[in-house]
Amino acid sequence: MNIKRVKSKNIKCLNEIITLEKKIFGDGGVNIWFLQPLSEYQLVYQCLNPSFVAYAILLKDIKTPKKAYLFSFGVSLESQNQGIGKEFLKKLIDELNELGFNHLELTVSPKNKVAIYLYKKTMKLVSSEFIKHCYGEKEDREKLCFEL
Numbered sequence: 001m002n003i004k005r006v007k008s009k010n011i012k013c014l015n016e017i018i019t020l021e022k023k024i025f026g027d028g029g030v031n032i033w034f035l036q037p038l039s040e041y042q043l044v045y046q047c048l049n050p051s052f053v054a055y056a057i058l059l060k061d062i063k064t065p066k067k068a069y070l071f072s073f074g075v076s077l078e079s080q081n082q083g084i085g086k087e088f089l090k091k092l093i094d095e096l097n098e099l100g101f102n103h104l105e106l107t108v109s110p111k112n113k114v115a116i117y118l119y120k121k122t123m124k125l126v127s128s129e130f131i132k133h134c135y136g137e138k139e140d141r142e143k144l145c146f147e148l
């Protein structure tokens with residue numbers, strides 16, 4: 001498995017991510033107007049195994065520059081539950097360490113037991129906060145911060 005940083009000129013790879021995000025998150029997925037600038041000014045990765053199977057979008061926290069925020073993370077539907085998410089996350093942690101980050105924050109639906117289990121199993125949890133109605137009525141989120 002390899003991870004590849006996707007640069008802003010690589011519209012083909014950005015569109016692969018958009019197509020996969022839409023399958024996973026429906027209307028919650030990003031479009032090219034968001035992802036192209038995110039790839040230019042933030043961090044966008046593809047996971048290749050050997051073809052494209054997963055992606056991650058990360059932001060630098062402007063309040064705490066050594067903290068990265070996991071904006072989106074997903075494995076293609078046909079590749080889930082085969083260890084890809086775990087291996088990809090470990091490679092991302094190595095990459096973030098090399099870039100100088102020491103914490104990773106994210107929010108996740110409290111119902112998403114697989115993602116919460118994966119994050120807590122792979123990284124050291126340092127804080128958690130339940131945010132009721134985070135994305136509006138009944139859209140609660142769990143905010144988790146991990147040490148890298």
Ligand SMILES: CC(C)(COP(=O)(O)OP(=O)(O)OC[C@H]1O[C@@H](n2cnc3c(N)ncnc32)[C@H](O)[C@@H]1OP(=O)(O)O)[C@@H](O)C(=O)NCCC(=O)NCCS
Nearest residue numbers: 024073074075080081082083084085086107108114115118
């Ligand atoms: C959450 C997600 C990234 C996990 O990736 P994955 O490749 O499916 O997970 P893995 O196969 O690496 O499994 C990680 C662990 O979860 C367990 N797991 C995976 N899928 C599971 C399932 N459906 N039910 C129970 N356990 C499961 C695995 O057994 C493994 O545990 P182990 O290491 O103790 O054996 C992936 O399912 C996904 O993309 N989901 C949709 C998008 C999403 O929810 N993203 C996160 C938003 S914050």
